[in-house]
Amino acid sequence: MFARRRFAVLKNLLEYVGIEPGRLHFSWISSAEAEKFQKTVAAVTEAVKALGPAQHMIKDIRKVA
Amino acid sequence: MEAIAQKIREAAKRLLSEGKVDVVIGYAKGSVPMREYPYFAYTPEEAENLTWTSFCCNNLALYTIRRPGRMAVVAQGCVSRNLVNLINENQFKREDLYVIGVNSPGMVDRRKVQALFPGKTITEVIEEPEHLLVKGQGFEQRIERKKFLRSNCLTCVQRNPVISDEMIGEKGPEGHGGNIDNVAAPWEKLIPAERWAELQETLKDCIRCYACRDACPLCYCHVCFVDEAQPQWCGKTQDEADVATFHILRAFHCAGRCTDCGACESACPQGIKMRRLTSKIEKDIRELYGYRPGMEIGATPPMSLFRPNDPQDFIK
Numbered sequence: 567m568f569a570r571r572r573f574a575v576l577k578n579l580l581e582y583v584g585i586e587p588g589r590l591h592f593s594w595i596s597s598a599e600a601e602k603f604q605k606t607v608a609a610v611t612e613a614v615k616a617l618g619p620a621q622h623m624i625k626d627i628r629k630v631a
Numbered sequence: 632m633e634a635i636a637q638k639i640r641e642a643a644k645r646l647l648s649e650g651k652v653d654v655v656i657g658y659a660k661g662s663v664p665m666r667e668y669p670y671f672a673y674t675p676e677e678a679e680n681l682t683w684t685s686f687c688c689n690n691l692a693l694y695t696i697r698r699p700g701r702m703a704v705v706a707q708g709c710v711s712r713n714l715v716n717l718i719n720e721n722q723f724k725r726e727d728l729y730v731i732g733v734n735s736p737g738m739v740d741r742r743k744v745q746a747l748f749p750g751k752t753i754t755e756v757i758e759e760p761e762h763l764l765v766k767g768q769g770f771e772q773r774i775e776r777k778k779f780l781r782s783n784c785l786t787c788v789q790r791n792p793v794i795s796d797e798m799i800g801e802k803g804p805e806g807h808g809g810n811i812d813n814v815a816a817p818w819e820k821l822i823p824a825e826r827w828a829e830l831q832e833t834l835k836d837c838i839r840c841y842a843c844r845d846a847c848p849l850c851y852c853h854v855c856f857v858d859e860a861q862p863q864w865c866g867k868t869q870d871e872a873d874v875a876t877f878h879i880l881r882a883f884h885c886a887g888r889c890t891d892c893g894a895c896e897s898a899c900p901q902g903i904k905m906r907r908l909t910s911k912i913e914k915d916i917r918e919l920y921g922y923r924p925g926m927e928i929g930a931t932p933p934m935s936l937f938r939p940n941d942p943q944d945f946i947k
Contacts (some may be wrong), residue, residue, distance in 0.1 A: 582819065
């Protein structure tokens with residue numbers, strides 16, 4: 567319940583700085599909810615695939631080393 | 632301003648000579664103009680060095696952390712809010728603190744003043760009630776004070792201290808008239824790609840000196856996440872990923888605590904506007920949880936609290 571507040575602020579902040587909506591997902595799944603877990607993972611994978619590879623927050627070690 | 636400074640010195644001398652406090656934390660004149668710095672007066676003689684000008688931009692609440700003994704702090708609105716924050720976060724007891732309250736007239740941004748005189752060195756700034764007299768070699772100009780305020784001072788809503796044991800001078804108006812909602816979170820109207828470009832543009836000059844963190848009265852962890860080596864949460868390079876990680880996380884650590892005092896921007900040697908990030912969180916906390924940090928002793932910080940009906944549309 568505390569985490570809900572923190573994640574709400576964090577999600578807003580990350581999307582505010584330009585992380586695409588749809589790349590960041592939150593879900594509430596109990597260890598007894600195998601089916602929900604499976605469905606959620608499938609939905610997340612699909613959403614992220616649709617966005618394509620991440621363009622931001624990638625560190626190119628050849629540039630900085 | 633000088634009349635207030637004189638009264639601050641008198642109050643500090645009285646407190647120190649009566650033995651009421653061990654130290655008075657205030658501002659002293661900087662070695663260069665427009666750079667007033669935090670000053671610690673331990674004796675009545677040292678209290679002579681205290682001052683109060685348009686350039687008292689550091690947040691003195693920072694220096695109360697892990698300081699033994701009784702201390703007096705010169706506090707305008709934002710500093711007093713951060714003191715309340717620290718009391719609420721159990722950093723010290725209210726009894727150990729003596730607040731010398733001052734109404735803030737809004738502090739002046741030295742960069743805005745310097746921008747008027749490109750390539751010239753300002754050697755002296757004289758305070759007048761509504762103006763500043765800026766002097767340098769071969770030039771002298773009187774400027775209107777309120778046109779050069781720091782941007783956070785323009786949208787301030789709490790210029791009088793929220794707690795004070797003694798008020799220096801009169802209480803003044805609470806705000807300057809600027810509306811924070813008009814300027815907070817400036818990138819909200821952009822599309823994601825533009826937001827990221829704006830973030831990069833904002834942070835491109837960052838040299839990772841951590842002055843923003845060091846000046847911030849919220850940052851008092853024994854080991855900061857950027858300094859930790861095992862595990863290393865944040866890389867130490869100038870790469871955009873590392874720089875962005877630092878700034879995003881620094882801002883996030885201030886969630887529900889930031890009073891928009893502007894000490895980070897004033898401390899930055901590169902002039903980075905990190906309030907573009909913190910103002911978004913400040914706005915979210917205000918809109919989602921109806922909380923303004925540091926307004927009341929005993930208030931529970933919003934990130935240490937929950938309500939059954941908190942917004943949760945984002946959880947699938």
